[in-house]
Amino acid sequence: MSTLQASAGAAPEVAVPRSRALDSRPVYRWLINTLFILVSACIFVPFLLVVVSSFSSEDSILSHGYRFIPERWSLGAYRLVFQSPKILLRAYGVTTFVTVVGTAAGLLLTAMTGWVLSRSDYRFNRQATFYVFFTMLFGGGLVPFYILMTQYLHLKDSLLAVIIPGLLSPFHIMVMKGFLSKIPFEMIESAKVDGSSEMRIFFTMVLPLSTPALTTLGLTIAFNYWNEWFNAMLFIDKPNLATLQLAARPDAQHDRIFDRQHRVRQAARHRRRAAAEVQRTDGDGHPGRGADALHLSVFPALLRLRPDARLAQRLTFRNGNPRGGTGPKNACSRRRRPT
Amino acid sequence: MKRRGSFLRGKNGELSVLFLPGFLFFLVMSYIPMVGIVIAFKDYNLRKGIFGSEWVGFDNLKFFFASDTAWRVTRNTILYSFSYIVLTLIVSLALAILLNELTRRWIKIHQTIMFLPYFLSWVLVSYISNAFLDHQNGFLNALLKGVGMQPVEWYFGAQYWPIILNLVHLWKAVGFNVLLYYAGIMGIDQSYYEAARIDGANKLQMALKITIPLLAPLVTILLILSIGGMFRGDFGLHYFIPNNTGLIYSTTDIIDTYVFRALRTIGDISMSAAVGFFQSVVGLVLVLAANMAVRKLNEENSLW
Numbered sequence: 001m002s003t004l005q006a007s008a009g010a011a012p013e014v015a016v017p018r019s020r021a022l023d024s025r026p027v028y029r030w031l032i033n034t035l036f037i038l039v040s041a042c043i044f045v046p047f048l049l050v051v052v053s054s055f056s057s058e059d060s061i062l063s064h065g066y067r068f069i070p071e072r073w074s075l076g077a078y079r080l081v082f083q084s085p086k087i088l089l090r091a092y093g094v095t096t097f098v099t100v101v102g103t104a105a106g107l108l109l110t111a112m113t114g115w116v117l118s119r120s121d122y123r124f125n126r127q128a129t130f131y132v133f134f135t136m137l138f139g140g141g142l143v144p145f146y147i148l149m150t151q152y153l154h155l156k157d158s159l160l161a162v163i164i165p166g167l168l169s170p171f172h173i174m175v176m177k178g179f180l181s182k183i184p185f186e187m188i189e190s191a192k193v194d195g196s197s198e199m200r201i202f203f204t205m206v207l208p209l210s211t212p213a214l215t216t217l218g219l220t221i222a223f224n225y226w227n228e229w230f231n232a233m234l235f236i237d238k239p240n241l242a243t244l245q246l247a248a249r250p251d252a253q254h255d256r257i258f259d260r261q262h263r264v265r266q267a268a269r270h271r272r273r274a275a276a277e278v279q280r281t282d283g284d285g286h287p288g289r290g291a292d293a294l295h296l297s298v299f300p301a302l303l304r305l306r307p308d309a310r311l312a313q314r315l316t317f318r319n320g321n322p323r324g325g326t327g328p329k330n331a332c333s334r335r336r337r338p339t
Numbered sequence: 340m341k342r343r344g345s346f347l348r349g350k351n352g353e354l355s356v357l358f359l360p361g362f363l364f365f366l367v368m369s370y371i372p373m374v375g376i377v378i379a380f381k382d383y384n385l386r387k388g389i390f391g392s393e394w395v396g397f398d399n400l401k402f403f404f405a406s407d408t409a410w411r412v413t414r415n416t417i418l419y420s421f422s423y424i425v426l427t428l429i430v431s432l433a434l435a436i437l438l439n440e441l442t443r444r445w446i447k448i449h450q451t452i453m454f455l456p457y458f459l460s461w462v463l464v465s466y467i468s469n470a471f472l473d474h475q476n477g478f479l480n481a482l483l484k485g486v487g488m489q490p491v492e493w494y495f496g497a498q499y500w501p502i503i504l505n506l507v508h509l510w511k512a513v514g515f516n517v518l519l520y521y522a523g524i525m526g527i528d529q530s531y532y533e534a535a536r537i538d539g540a541n542k543l544q545m546a547l548k549i550t551i552p553l554l555a556p557l558v559t560i561l562l563i564l565s566i567g568g569m570f571r572g573d574f575g576l577h578y579f580i581p582n583n584t585g586l587i588y589s590t591t592d593i594i595d596t597y598v599f600r601a602l603r604t605i606g607d608i609s610m611s612a613a614v615g616f617f618q619s620v621v622g623l624v625l626v627l628a629a630n631m632a633v634r635k636l637n638e639e640n641s642l643w
Contacts, residue, residue: 032440040452046467065481066470113361116354123351135369138623141615144375168364198353227460248462
């Protein structure tokens with residue numbers, strides 16, 4: 001060992017000793033490589049299955065199930081989507097609008113809030129920090145939030161209901177604050193000595209300086225808006241305001257918690273539609289494909305997954321269980337457990 | 340220096356103005372709903388409004404806890420959160436450490452692939468899981484039939500779901516967490532490893548004695564945060580992946596899906612609010628407890 005160390009000291013680049021360094025043997029390198037190839041394969045294969053099945057013909061899926069190599073290839077699913085692209089395009093438009101507006105506004109607000117919290121010389125820094133981060137620990141829950149948004153802010157069927165809740169998150173502010181607190185304080189001081197106001201410092205110095213953080217956070221926020229479905233599901237009923245994720249929902253049936261009549265009507269309509277589809281499926285071996293919004297998803301591939309089992313399940317359970325039992329009896333009786 | 344009366348012109352005033360939008364946001368989105376918690380203690384009536392409705396005390400909570408569902412959803416929420424946290428932590432940490440051994444090009448490739456599922460919403464993931472689990476056409480059942488076994492009715496069998504949900508969660512979360520831990524590993528000063536190498540340490544020793552201890556603060560912060568969130572389940576995962584099937588609620592139903600369903604199908608607003616309140620309170624207690632435990636173990640790693 002000592003000789004090895006001595007030689008290492010003499011020429012560290014060349015002769016760094018790796019005593020018993022089993023791990024540097026090529027075998028281990030290969031093992032790790034193989035492991036990662038396996039892991040990546042496991043993660044990628046599900047995508048492949050869906051993409052492949054989007055290119056396979058309806059019949060081959062119905063008769064042989066999903067396969068990695070279909071019996072017959074076909075572009076039918078895509079044709080179906082592009083036959084009536086209007087709804088899809090609209091959903092893309094809505095989602096793009098929400099994403100662009102939300103990300104721009106969200107980034108600005110996150111930077112402003114993060115900047116104030118990063119200023120330890122701000123008189124109310126402690127209080128402000130607590131004010132923001134306490135929301136991470138405790139909240140009112142879904143119900144008060146829902147009532148506030150619909151009854152008091154009247155944001156039902158407004159895209160603001162999708163945009164506003166995603167604007168700020170304590171987590172994003174925390175990341176931003178961490179980044180901004182690395183800006184040397186001397187810079188701020190010297191700007192102030194030169195007579196610039198806090199506003200000016202923020203908009204002309206801090207914002208440009210924080211481009212790296214803004215890019216990263218911007219990506220995250222944009223991604224969240226693009227994939228947002230929860231608020232859309234709660235607040236958006238109008239089909240022409242449906243976001244992409246909402247349009248893609250397997251049960252693109254919207255929730256009207258307060259409007260029971262509507263729910264009853266919808267349930268009836270849904271049952272009728274499902275029954276009609278079953279008949280159509282039985283008739284010519286093709287699953288019925290109404291103008292249901294659910295056909296429109298990011299992967300037209302996913303169209304495939306609609307028929308048979310899912311539908312059968314829906315028929316079996318919708319009527320039996322609470323969810324399907326959106327009928328009048330269930331809806332009106334208070335104190336009934338959803339089980 | 341400070342001129343009283345022109346607060347808005349001074350440093351603190353201007354910073355307060357910058358903070359104002361954030362202040363209003365959290366006031367409206369977080370603090371006002373907290374006031375709405377009173378609904379949990381009232382018999383909410385839409386016409387009478389929140390403050391006009393009658394007080395019923397703890398009746399809503401009592402009603403919830405008297406049902407079997409209370410135990411079921413609480414148990415499910417906690418057990419799932421726990422296994423998600425543990426599984427994701429172990430697998431991601433191990434993969435991140437191993438990833439460090441690969442060459443740059445391979446790291447890029449694997450990271451990109453592992454990250455892919457993170458970009459999908461649960462809505463879309465549910466289609467993928469359905470392609471595997473569908474009773475008639477699903478890939479898994481085709482596989483089972485192929486080797487001469489009986490096809491399984493996944494959506495009717497509660498016993499399969501703990502495994503399925505854990506796998507799906509891991510599949511979606513692993514890429515992001517590996518990235519997180521890998522970034523942490525990148526931040527470790529290389530001179531530690533050089534010193535260890537000169538002392539003759541092997542890779543395993545370096546991982547156990549350098550990488551993991553130096554990652555501990557990051558891991559603890561993430562852990563505290565996720566323990567605080569333990570009582571807040573993943574609604575999308577538990578709602579879309581099991582296809583909201585009633586037969587398997589016993590192993591898939593969590594507090595979040597229960598509240599949503601109670602609100603949506605029964606319209607029992609007060610009870611849903613009560614369950615939500617219960618969830619928030621226990622969540623708060625859990626974070627405080629986790630932080631206290633960490634502070635006992637190691638003062639430096641605690642959040643506050």
